[in-house]
Amino acid sequence: MPNLIPKALRKPQKPGEGNGAGPMDRVKEAPADLVGWVDERMGVGGFLTFLLFRKVPKGTNWFYTLGSATLFAFVVQAMTGVFLAMYYTPSATEAYASITHITNDVFLGEFVRGMHKWGASVMIIVIFLHMGRVFFFGAYKYPRELNWVIGVVLLILTLIMGLTGYLLPFDQRSFWATVVANNITATGPIVGPYLADFLRAGAEFEATTISRFYAIHMLLVPGLIIALIGAHLYLVVKLGTTAPPWVRGERQPKSLREEKVG
Numbered sequence: 001m002p003n004l005i006p007k008a009l010r011k012p013q014k015p016g017e018g019n020g021a022g023p024m025d026r027v028k029e030a031p032a033d034l035v036g037w038v039d040e041r042m043g044v045g046g047f048l049t050f051l052l053f054r055k056v057p058k059g060t061n062w063f064y065t066l067g068s069a070t071l072f073a074f075v076v077q078a079m080t081g082v083f084l085a086m087y088y089t090p091s092a093t094e095a096y097a098s099i100t101h102i103t104n105d106v107f108l109g110e111f112v113r114g115m116h117k118w119g120a121s122v123m124i125i126v127i128f129l130h131m132g133r134v135f136f137f138g139a140y141k142y143p144r145e146l147n148w149v150i151g152v153v154l155l156i157l158t159l160i161m162g163l164t165g166y167l168l169p170f171d172q173r174s175f176w177a178t179v180v181a182n183n184i185t186a187t188g189p190i191v192g193p194y195l196a197d198f199l200r201a202g203a204e205f206e207a208t209t210i211s212r213f214y215a216i217h218m219l220l221v222p223g224l225i226i227a228l229i230g231a232h233l234y235l236v237v238k239l240g241t242t243a244p245p246w247v248r249g250e251r252q253p254k255s256l257r258e259e260k261v262g
Contacts, residue, residue, distance in 0.1 A: 050237070057243035063137070064241065066130035071229065073123035077161075078222065080116040088168070090214035092207040095170035120162050127158055139242040147235040150228050157225050164217035170210060178213075179205060 039045040056064075087106055089098040102109040131151060134140055140148035167178040182205075186196035197203065201212040242248075 054237065054240070057241060057247065059244040059247035060241070061244070063133050063244075066126060066133055067236075070123065070127045070130050073119060073126055074225065074229070076119050077116060077123060080112050080119065081218065081222075083112050084116060085218060090168070090211050092170065092210055095168065095210060099169045120165060124158055124162060127155055131155060137242060137245055144235070144239055144242070147232060147239070150232050150235070154225060154228050154232065157221050157228070161217060161221045161225070164213045164221065167210060167213045168217065175205075 084102060087098060087102045087109070089095060099113075102113055104110075134148065134151065163178070163181055167174050182196050182199055185199065186193050188195065199209075199212065199216075200206075201208040
């Protein structure tokens, strides 16, 4: 039987083995060689090594996992949102019926919808806790000011995501709550009335309003969040994380230590 495995993927033979190794022994080495082949062309190995094995400051604790928890919550929201979008109809006459169909008829539909609904609240709570941790630990100071600004923008986008998603069931509660929120937006200085008109897709709530909110909720805001998360993580890796304030407080300048010794 001819050997169909390329030479680059074949396992090197040990001295004295000759042709004793069977084709299946060489196939087992193919996945490892494939990973090396991809890494050689993309060069991701060095980046992953730097990302996973970078040093963290002394005193790092569970408070530092709030950022990762926020990222995990966003991933869950994205995955469940894609599932719901497969069955949801952004129409003033069919939106509520599609939600009812997801809840009552689709396999695991109620479970996934519940994850998406409560996951939105969890994400908002966790991102507030993460911002609080950054503020009280002083991690917004030089040279991390830009990362703090990106985090504030991500917080605002998360709130916008919650607002636009709240209307999508299009029942009485979500409709009137969105009307109130939009009227509050219209009271903002200078850009408030224009922003309210943009969200309503007109002067009044109409059939196109739900389509506007759906497009913002599913396309515009998630795209911005993904881009800013990428920039946020890049700066975290580049600048590192700050030590807790109680650890930094223990460190004293060399001059003070010398004075105490003297």
